[in-house]
Amino acid sequence: MSKLRSAPTLDDVARKAGVSTATVSRCLNDPERVVTATRERVMSAVTTLGYTPNFAARVMAAKRSFTIGAIIPTMENAIFARGLQAFQEEIHRQGYTLLVSSSAYRPEDEEEQIRTLVARGADGLLLIGHDRAPRIFDFLEQRKMPTVVAWSFIPEKDTPSIGFNNRQAMKALAAKVIKLGHTRLAAISGIRQGNDRARLRIEGIKDAMEMNNLPPDSLPIIETSYEIENGAEAFANLMSQTERPTAVLCGNDVLAVGAVRQAQDMGIRVPDDVSVTGFDDIELARIINPPLTTVHVPHREMGRKAAQALIEMIETGSAGQSLELPTEIVSRQSLDRAN
Amino acid sequence: MSKLRSAPTLDDVARKAGVSTATVSRCLNDPERVVTATRERVMSAVTTLGYTPNFAARVMAAKRSFTIGAIIPTMENAIFARGLQAFQEEIHRQGYTLLVSSSAYRPEDEEEQIRTLVARGADGLLLIGHDRAPRIFDFLEQRKMPTVVAWSFIPEKDTPSIGFNNRQAMKALAAKVIKLGHTRLAAISGIRQGNDRARLRIEGIKDAMEMNNLPPDSLPIIETSYEIENGAEAFANLMSQTERPTAVLCGNDVLAVGAVRQAQDMGIRVPDDVSVTGFDDIELARIINPPLTTVHVPHREMGRKAAQALIEMIETGSAGQSLELPTEIVSRQSLDRAN
DNA sequence: ACCCTATTTGTAAGCGCTTACATTCTAATT
DNA sequence: AATTAGAATGTAAGCGCTTACAAATAGGGT
Numbered sequence: 001m002s003k004l005r006s007a008p009t010l011d012d013v014a015r016k017a018g019v020s021t022a023t024v025s026r027c028l029n030d031p032e033r034v035v036t037a038t039r040e041r042v043m044s045a046v047t048t049l050g051y052t053p054n055f056a057a058r059v060m061a062a063k064r065s066f067t068i069g070a071i072i073p074t075m076e077n078a079i080f081a082r083g084l085q086a087f088q089e090e091i092h093r094q095g096y097t098l099l100v101s102s103s104a105y106r107p108e109d110e111e112e113q114i115r116t117l118v119a120r121g122a123d124g125l126l127l128i129g130h131d132r133a134p135r136i137f138d139f140l141e142q143r144k145m146p147t148v149v150a151w152s153f154i155p156e157k158d159t160p161s162i163g164f165n166n167r168q169a170m171k172a173l174a175a176k177v178i179k180l181g182h183t184r185l186a187a188i189s190g191i192r193q194g195n196d197r198a199r200l201r202i203e204g205i206k207d208a209m210e211m212n213n214l215p216p217d218s219l220p221i222i223e224t225s226y227e228i229e230n231g232a233e234a235f236a237n238l239m240s241q242t243e244r245p246t247a248v249l250c251g252n253d254v255l256a257v258g259a260v261r262q263a264q265d266m267g268i269r270v271p272d273d274v275s276v277t278g279f280d281d282i283e284l285a286r287i288i289n290p291p292l293t294t295v296h297v298p299h300r301e302m303g304r305k306a307a308q309a310l311i312e313m314i315e316t317g318s319a320g321q322s323l324e325l326p327t328e329i330v331s332r333q334s335l336d337r338a339n
Numbered sequence: 340m341s342k343l344r345s346a347p348t349l350d351d352v353a354r355k356a357g358v359s360t361a362t363v364s365r366c367l368n369d370p371e372r373v374v375t376a377t378r379e380r381v382m383s384a385v386t387t388l389g390y391t392p393n394f395a396a397r398v399m400a401a402k403r404s405f406t407i408g409a410i411i412p413t414m415e416n417a418i419f420a421r422g423l424q425a426f427q428e429e430i431h432r433q434g435y436t437l438l439v440s441s442s443a444y445r446p447e448d449e450e451e452q453i454r455t456l457v458a459r460g461a462d463g464l465l466l467i468g469h470d471r472a473p474r475i476f477d478f479l480e481q482r483k484m485p486t487v488v489a490w491s492f493i494p495e496k497d498t499p500s501i502g503f504n505n506r507q508a509m510k511a512l513a514a515k516v517i518k519l520g521h522t523r524l525a526a527i528s529g530i531r532q533g534n535d536r537a538r539l540r541i542e543g544i545k546d547a548m549e550m551n552n553l554p555p556d557s558l559p560i561i562e563t564s565y566e567i568e569n570g571a572e573a574f575a576n577l578m579s580q581t582e583r584p585t586a587v588l589c590g591n592d593v594l595a596v597g598a599v600r601q602a603q604d605m606g607i608r609v610p611d612d613v614s615v616t617g618f619d620d621i622e623l624a625r626i627i628n629p630p631l632t633t634v635h636v637p638h639r640e641m642g643r644k645a646a647q648a649l650i651e652m653i654e655t656g657s658a659g660q661s662l663e664l665p666t667e668i669v670s671r672q673s674l675d676r677a678n
Numbered sequence: 679a680c681c682c683t684a685t686t687t688g689t690a691a692g693c694g695c696t697t698a699c700a701t702t703c704t705a706a707t708t
Numbered sequence: 709a710a711t712t713a714g715a716a717t718g719t720a721a722g723c724g725c726t727t728a729c730a731a732a733t734a735g736g737g738t
Contacts, residue, residue: 055459057694059395075420120394396724
């Protein structure tokens with residue numbers, strides 16, 4: 001029958017080891033500063049008591065939490081999951097812990113979560129994309145909170161970004177599509193409001209059209225949220241137009257997978273009747289038939305680099321530096337020349 | 340030029356509003372208890388100062404964090420991502436925040452993370468599966484930490500589990516395979532060490548074999564970790580045996596997808612030459628060709644129910660109750676009768 | 679008017695830790 | 709043996725909040 005006893009404290013350890021709390025604290029945080037004999041006595045008290053330091057108290061006293069917060073749109077998206085996993089591995093290697101929340105793509109929720117993470121004493125923050133209310137950045141700056149933005153690279157912004165040039169990458173892909181003879185393009189995009197990745201990818205398509213003397217305003221765009229089914233629906237929609245496109249450029253692989261499946265259901269052959277492209281290069285992209293031509297993004301590397309940049313900002317107090325990562329077009333079978 | 344000023348405290352708000360800190364605290368935590376006029380004065384001070392409560396201080400004083408910790412093997416796995424997303428939505432609805440760490444399937448890391456989460460003052464914990472060192476459960480019990488296990492349902496355990504009967508579910512699937520005339524079965528399993536899901540699924544196959552007078556010990560089992568490539572390799576391995584199996588039962592969809600792809604690469608037809616089954620019913624399962632016959636698991640519901648159970652334990656101090664969720668076999672084209 | 683109860687607000691004691699500063703101890707130098 | 713620099717340890721003041729308890733104020737019944 002175990003006694004109802006609350007967790008042992010530093011004080012308990014100190015008493016048991018016959019030293020002061022300061023010494024115990026030093027044993028735990030800066031072992032060099034205490035002589036071996038004492039340290040051993042303290043450590044054995046720690047283990048016999050099963051002592052674990054109380055984090056809240058430590059944070060309060062030290063004004064340092066060794067915690068980094070990350071807010072992602074959703075965990076149900078392989079691209080964030082992968083990048084975040086790498087991010088977490090890197091910060092863990094450096095002695096930090098990760099706090100994640102997901103905002104479900106809702107800006108108000110994201111704002112609340114940012115405040116929560118700050119209140120929890122996060123030493124730094126990882127955010128996805130630059131598109132959010134300026135007051136949030138003001139708040140972060142006023143609090144001197146080291147912050148890094150990932151998945152998007154816009155060097156002009158104050159907040160350093162570790163990511164890739166969504167616009168450029170999509171432009172390159174669209175240029176390739178056009179070079180294959182396609183003139184009737186269409187786009188299926190994620191919701192662009194508050195999402196610079198989605199927004200800039202569409203801009204990229206338009207850039208490529210403009211460069212090749214296709215009127216950018218003629219591009220049919222269907223915006224929808226991140227689900228296979230929505231991609232399918234959008235595709236059906238696009239195909240019901242009188243003038244069918246010959247190439248459908250999707251803002252991400254998930255929507256593209258939906259498009260390809262819908263094509264199959266409608267008896268439309270990909271790429272013979274219509275080409276489809278994706279973006280992200282997640283697993284689904286190479287599993288589906290035909291496999292998707294898409295843009296490969298180095299998610300793991302991005303996560304790692306973002307972690308390094310953020311930790312440097314935290315530890316040196318520097319302003320941080322943006323870093324652009326390369327993307328590359330992966331050619332598979334869902335894109336072919338126009339006929 | 341903004342002054343370098345640290346975050347405003349309760350005290351600053353109190354002074355600005357001309358009340359005591361106790362009143363401010365009450366305004367924030369229990370607004371009913373303070374009269375409207377005062378409350379408004381306080382609230383306006385809060386907004387003009389841009390006050391955000393300091394979490395560590397609050398946790399320390401209140402001995403309550405409104406935080407729930409979850410430790411999952413990896414975020415790079417759709418099944419955990421999905422269940423966790425639902426879990427987080429539910430606890431958020433009830434005013435709690437989620438702290439996630441991933442252990443990368445490493446027991447030592449998991450143990451450390453459990454201690455970290457406890458030290459951080461988590462009000463409750465979500466763990467995946469029952470297989471871990473008893474001292475961890477002892478620690479949790481000694482600390483009176485409300486804990487729920489998900490993804491596995493084993494009612495005999497002390498820690499309540501919200502999940503499904505992995506053994507039973509796999510047994511049903513294997514029985515179905517056998518009924519289709521297959522006698523030469525083989526299994527590709529996840530690492531069973533420390534993973535009751537993987538372990539019990541294999542047991543389920545053996546149960547079904549035993550019931551149908553097939554010698555359970557004859558089942559070839561290849562254990563490998565959770566990656567498409569590993570599934571492919573395992574499949575190749577299995578097919579190089581002199582006596583090829585006619586049905587390969589995989590411990591999860593990811594391994595099954597690897598198996599199917601490898602079959603294609605080897606010119607082996609699925610299901611004509613060999614049947615393949617999965618487990619989990621993730622998106623990949625219906626996207627691949629042929630789509631996988633697999634076991635559908637209600638991940639979202641499990642996440643939600645686990646959240647409800649855990650919160651009830653936290654708030655009522657009750658011991659908590661296990662809950663079994665139903666799974667169902669989803670028949671698609673990767674499984675057919677033996678020829 | 680007066681007393682009593684109920685409501686609202688204030689006072690102050692921690693929560694468990696870190697760390698600046700003070701004190702004690704060790705041992706090398708004179 | 710006396711002196712003293714330097715290492716090891718101790719003392720105690722917070723960190724920003726909650727909450728038990730005390731005090732003040734308001735309202736209702738006589």
